[in-house]
Amino acid sequence: MEKQVKILAIDDDPNIHTVVKKIFESKPYEVISAFDGDEGLQKVVEEKPDLIILDVIMPGKSGFDVCRELKTHHKYHRFSEIPVLMLTVYPDDREKMHLSMREGMTMEAEEYLHKPFGPDELLKMAERLLGKREI
């Protein structure tokens, strides 16, 4: 049997988890949920997902913090190549990430999607990232 693709969703909003689960479970994907940054990072290590869907504004660690830790901290170096799809509410977030990257950090997420999003948008973006990973 083919290995099932694992997607880790990190978001404090249970509605977003419902949406993400419904969208991906219509395909042969397994969705794992984490409700804050620390739980998310822990599940990255335990579950080794193929894709991370990450919210920006959460209580505790923000999505930026999580992404930065994942991409730069030696603790996660085996996982730093996992593509990250960021869900943002502010249109500026992407620009801010780009600027931080120029300041010498390799913390940029691979893709950004604005909330609210349509199911097809998310699916297409996620599959493009997963496709890149297989090559």
Next chain:
Amino acid sequence: MDFVEGISRMSDLFGGLSDDDISKLLPLCREKVYQTGTVIFSEGDPCHTMYIVGSGKVAVEIKLHIGRTEETATIDTITRGGCLCCSGLIDPYILTATGRTLERTEAITLDVAEVRGLLEENCEIGYKMMGNLAKVVSSRFQNARETLSHVLSLIFHDFKAPLAAVDSVNRLILGGYVGELNEEQRDMFQSSSKRISTLLNLVTNVIDVTRASAKDLAMSTISLEQVIMDSIELMQPLAKEKGLQMKTELNHSLSPVYGAQDRLKQVLINLLSNAIKFTPSGGIVAVKAKDATDDIQVEVVDTGRGIPAEELPKIFDDFYRGLDLDERGAGLGLSIAKRIIEAHQGKIWAVSPCPGSDKGSQFVFTLPKAER
């Protein structure tokens, strides 16, 4: 007395006072030490004591009533030389904020009744101190405004996040991901989605207004030509749908500008969507850009019905919706555009009818060239 005298001399409240003036105030000063986290005074209480911070840090907090919850916002942090409780000099002598020490703080305290007594007898000192006081109050007021604007953007984020979640759920249902819908159900979900989108747009616009100051914008050296082409590409379908022709006149060697790409795109999209909205079928909407001496000038021109002279001065105001009530919107598009352009040190204005024509409107903005 050295500590007290040293602090008094650098206090913002006692600036400009002579040695003689200070020597009259010194006998009223007492030294006091507060541990971290102490509430020194509370909003709403009568003000009996004034403070001048000698060392440490005091947060000035105000209470905000948001719905049924009460939040605290820090409007200023006072350090060495800064004064607190100026309300003691202003009728009705009630504290307008709470002071909380952020670290161990040494302060000079002054009894308000004694200070007022001294000022009544020494009008010269009173005059100088009131001048200093006006400066302190004005700077606190400015800080309070900035804080409120920040708080507003946080509140609206709290509105936007659940709305966005509900809208995503609606789209999921409409996309057939949770089973097929019958026609009635589809109609109902579609109309509820539409209402939510309207609300989301309003909330997004309010957030944009509060986040349009220079420090909120992520700036870099960018090509304006790219911004213009992207915006046109985005608006082209809307123009086509309305039977409008879109034109561009770009000078292809436009100098780069230092700016926030997405926000400048937002300015152009706002201007273009207005132009499209107010131009009848068969008309033309054009974007022109050229290098001037120190800046780049961009124009959005249309052949639409133009803007009545009495409305022109008001169109960039917050929530101004125009006299035509058929064209509904939050009335924030142009005020967001103005704030974004001004945060870039640029200017924006409108002319109607278009120069050399008897109809249409021309919106112009300038952006300083990036330093090479």
